[in-house]
Amino acid sequence: xxxxxQRGGVVILLSFLLAFILTVMPLPEWVRFxxxxxxxxVLIYWTLASPQRVGVGIGxxxxxxxxxxxxxxxxxxxxxxxxxxxxxxKMHQRLRLFPLWQQSLTVLVLLLIEKLLSLWVxxxxxxxxxxxxxxxxxxxxxxxxxxxxxxxxxLRRKFQVS
Amino acid sequence: MVVDHRQNHLEGIRSILAVALSPLNVIINLPRxxxxxxxxxxxxxxxxxxxxxALKKENLLLQVRQQKLDSLRSENMRLRNLLDSAVKIKDRxxxxxxxxxxxxxxxxxxxxxxxxxxxxxxxxxxxxxxxVMGQVTHVxxxxxxxxxxxxxxxxLPVQVNRNGVRTVALGTGQIDRLELPHLPNNxxxxxxxxxxxxxxxxxxxxxxxxxxxxxxxxxxxxxFASILAQPKxxxxxxxxxxxxxxxxxxxxxxPPDDATKAPENNAEEPQP
Numbered sequence: 001x002x003x004x005x006q007r008g009g010v011v012i013l014l015s016f017l018l019a020f021i022l023t024v025m026p027l028p029e030w031v032r033f034x035x036x037x038x039x040x041x042v043l044i045y046w047t048l049a050s051p052q053r054v055g056v057g058i059g060x061x062x063x064x065x066x067x068x069x070x071x072x073x074x075x076x077x078x079x080x081x082x083x084x085x086x087x088x089x090k091m092h093q094r095l096r097l098f099p100l101w102q103q104s105l106t107v108l109v110l111l112l113i114e115k116l117l118s119l120w121v122x123x124x125x126x127x128x129x130x131x132x133x134x135x136x137x138x139x140x141x142x143x144x145x146x147x148x149x150x151x152x153x154x155l156r157r158k159f160q161v162s
Numbered sequence: 163m164v165v166d167h168r169q170n171h172l173e174g175i176r177s178i179l180a181v182a183l184s185p186l187n188v189i190i191n192l193p194r195x196x197x198x199x200x201x202x203x204x205x206x207x208x209x210x211x212x213x214x215x216a217l218k219k220e221n222l223l224l225q226v227r228q229q230k231l232d233s234l235r236s237e238n239m240r241l242r243n244l245l246d247s248a249v250k251i252k253d254r255x256x257x258x259x260x261x262x263x264x265x266x267x268x269x270x271x272x273x274x275x276x277x278x279x280x281x282x283x284x285x286x287x288x289x290x291x292x293x294v295m296g297q298v299t300h301v302x303x304x305x306x307x308x309x310x311x312x313x314x315x316x317x318l319p320v321q322v323n324r325n326g327v328r329t330v331a332l333g334t335g336q337i338d339r340l341e342l343p344h345l346p347n348n349x350x351x352x353x354x355x356x357x358x359x360x361x362x363x364x365x366x367x368x369x370x371x372x373x374x375x376x377x378x379x380x381x382x383x384x385x386f387a388s389i390l391a392q393p394k395x396x397x398x399x400x401x402x403x404x405x406x407x408x409x410x411x412x413x414x415x416x417p418p419d420d421a422t423k424a425p426e427n428n429a430e431e432p433q434p
Contacts, residue, residue, distance in 0.1 A: 012278060017186075019184060020183075020186055021189060021190055024186070024187075024190055024263045024264050024265070025190055025264065026190070026194075026262045026263065026264050027264060029398075032264060032267045033267055034269075035264075035267070064179065065179070065183060068179045068180050068183055069180075069183055069186060069187075069263075069264055070265050070266045071265040071269065071300065071307050072266050072269070072274070074176055075174070127269075127314070127315060128268070128314030128315065128335050130268045131213050134268065
């Protein structure tokens with residue numbers, strides 16, 4: 001239990017909002033398939049940084065929001081993201097100690113799990129099986145992870161989010 | 163949760179959430195709408211004059227065509243009366259704008275800015291200026307989602323305009339391609355044929371143009387010819403879409419027997 005007053009909820013909320021906006025921001029046709037899973041990346045960061053505040057519940061809510069704004073099946077992303085939040089929360093102590101490149105590799109695995117679960121749901125609904133470009137976003141996400149980590153860490157320190 | 167959604171119990175929850183999240187759409191649409199506002203505000207006089215002239219010319223042309231259409235329509239009605247068949251020509255349409263929001267890249271969907279508050283319903287056909295675009299799949303109070311005809315899960319009953327051969331146009335997941343499966347090798351269909359809606363599904367009003375056949379491959383070893391068509395609607399560039407209510411809807415329309423000839427399709431235009 002942490003007895004210190006919780007601060008900076010607004011910062012967490014704003015970072016998620018920004019992630020949602022980036023998720024549905026219109027992009028040129030050729031970059032659309034490279035769009036990383038912004039909200040998953042933000043979710044992973046906050047679960048690592050303050051696991052006592054952001055966890056499975058928030059992950060589920062984030063997933064529902066993504067489902068609504070991108071028009072996928074309600075629950076498709078929610079399932080995947082609550083699982084990711086769970087894994088990240090379980091491993092947060094270990095993950096925090098990793099050097100950045102090793103963290104990126106772990107993040108890649110987490111992002112791939114999200115895509116895999118999405119694919120599974122799509123398969124269960126007998127939707128069209130997407131092409132191999134479906135697997136590009138986790139790799140882009142992995143490459144972006146160090147920057148996202150540093151930016152969000154600086155933000156967290158500046159606003160002293162605990 | 164998945165099962166629940168398949169039975170559409172969660173449609174209400176989805177629309178509530180969508181309303182709560184609609185400010186997000188406004189924010190995302192902001193760059194484009196301000197850009198448009200700026201270009202409209204600072205349009206020069208000569209540009210406006212040019213535009214005005216062009217529109218006047220187009221209007222004249224359309225009026226001439228409309229005259230011809232009026233006479234054709236009355237002729238068509240007369241002939242239909244002679245044949246004792248159903249007359250269904252009047253449609254009501256509503257113009258909705260496409261919101262610049264990227265949805266799931268693996269599904270062909272667009273978000274439009276009209277919803278159940280404007281009377282939009284699930285399954286309503288959406289057209290653009292030239293052809294059929296798709297149908298409404300989710301309705302929220304102030305916005306709705308349109309599934310395009312090229313989505314891999316979409317099928318649309320069509321017929322060839324030239325001779326009335328009926329088939330189904332399936333989406334392929336590629337924005338410029340439809341597939342016509344299960345047509346035998348000797349079916350009378352050629353490259354360049356116009357496909358129009360046949361109205362058989364009961365969802366789309368009959369007679370709207372859909373696509374043009376681009377390739378017909380007849381392989382004697384295969385039971386069916388492989389036929390591809392290109393949608394006439396500008397699915398990836400449309401800014402506006404027309405939503406159609408068929409006034410004299412399905413009850414006046416009797417699906418023809420499979421043995422009888424399909425009804426000749428009639429020139430039919432949306433009435434604002």
